[in-house]
Amino acid sequence: MTINRYRLKHLVKKHHRGATKAHKLLKRPDRLIGLILLGNNFVNVLASSIVTVISIRLGGESAIAIGAGALTLTILIFAEVTPKTLAAIRPESLAFLSAWIYVPLLKIFYPIVWIVNLICNLLLRIFGIHVSKNRQETINKEELRSIVSEADSLMPTRYHNMMLSILNLESATIEDVMTPRNEIIGIDLEDPIETIIEVLQNSRHTRLPVYKKSINRVLGFLHLRTALSFTQQPEFDKQHITKNLIKPYFIPENTPLHTQMQYFKNERIRIGLVVDEYGDVLGLVTLEDLLQEIVGELVNEDLGVFKQSDGSYLVDASLTVRELNRIANWELPTEGPKTINGLIIEFMETIPEPGTSLKLHGYPVEIIKRNKNSVTQVKFLPFKTGHH
Structure with a gap:
């Protein structure tokens, strides 16, 4: 038995x-x-x-x-x-x-x-x-997660983390992994042609949204490989861009990650704009963002988290809560605001001044920098494991 x-x-x-x-x-x-x-x-x-x-x-x-x-x-x-x-x-x-x-x-x-x-x-x-x-013995998702969590000694850490990430896909939405609207790099057709060429030549992304004045008025996506092939032509103008656009794809903000991954596969596309119930653009998400949720960082980038010698962490407040939880192995709540800045503002109900200290859901935090509209950098102070 x-x-x-x-x-x-x-x-x-x-x-x-x-x-x-x-x-x-x-x-x-x-x-x-x-x-x-x-x-x-x-x-x-x-x-x-x-x-x-x-x-x-x-x-x-x-x-x-x-x-x-x-x-x-x-x-x-x-x-x-x-x-x-x-x-x-x-x-x-x-x-x-x-x-x-x-x-x-x-x-x-x-x-x-x-x-x-x-x-x-x-x-x-x-x-x-x-x-x-x-007679039938079944197992639910939480029990399976517990089994996988306890099996860390049976497999390499990276595979163990991947399995846990796959189990967490169902509880995460597209809003958790998207690039926020204010960080989207795109082409505004109202800009001078010289500015547009500069954006194309310096872009780190393979697909860029093209819009007029506002990202809400998006016309489509431009593939960088296509664009660079005709920027060298003397007669290059904005019509070359509009003629080579890929139709924009829109994703509702609360779409679960596992559902969106299936949509990307079925539609054979790799990028989409996240929109709210009014059709306003909230952010941008790519297939790579979804894969990153499973396999971790695809490239070694500076994520804005710096561990100090005293055990504290200097953190860029625009970092998502899920990413910080993944990096530091913490359990900050992910149901509400998606960024550290949003979490602090919701908790304080104001934009705190530098030097302010608070206990954010059990984690001691000091505000380091802020600008007019948001907190930009914070320090998570060392704490005893098990007391958060």
Whole structure:
């Protein structure tokens, strides 16, 4: 009963004969328990009968109590505590060995076991318990996450983190990984042609949004490879850009990451604009952003987190809460604001001045820099693990 069912299924797939028999027995635990208890009780009753007879013959009726005490101790040590403790510690060894005995015994005593189970199942049904409906062992997402979390010694750290990230995909939305609107690098067709060429030549991104005045008036995406091929032409103008645009793709802000990954795959696109319920652009997301959630940083960039010698962290406040949690292995809440700046402003209900100290959801923080509209840099002070 204590055997690891998932390891058992693995061994069955590898055609382990003892595991196959044990798995077959565990498909009907009511019959297995019936058989074991049938033998168990028969042996106990038989033993007490024999001890009673022996006690009377040796010392009369007064010796029955002594015999009962000796038998209780013997059964407790040799038939209950010792073998069951061993079975709890080494369930596979005993299960695979005993399965060879239980399978033929079940066939021999099947009529008795069947009658016992029939009566027991009818009694259980009176209390609303149906044995046939409770056989399938299932595991939910949180239990699977716990199993993976405890399996860190069985695999390299990077793969372990990837598996945990995949399990967390369902709880994250596109808003958690997008590039915020104020950080989007794009081409404004209202700018002079010289400025546009400079943006194209200096861009680190392969696809750029093209818009007029505001990102809300986006016309499409321009592939850098296409653009650079005709920027060298003397007659290059803005019409060359508008003629080579890829149709813009819009993503609702609360779309789950795993759903969006499937959309990207089905539509064969790699980039989209995140919009709110009014159609206003909130940010930009790429396929690489989604993959980064699983595999971690695709490139070694300066993420704006600097660990100090005293154990504190200097953090760029525009960093997302999820990214900081990933880097520092913390548990700041991700349900509300998506950036450290947003989290602090929501917590303080104002934009704090430099030098302000606060305890942000259990993490001691000092405000280092701010501008007119936001906090720009903070310091997370050292704290004792387990006190946040």
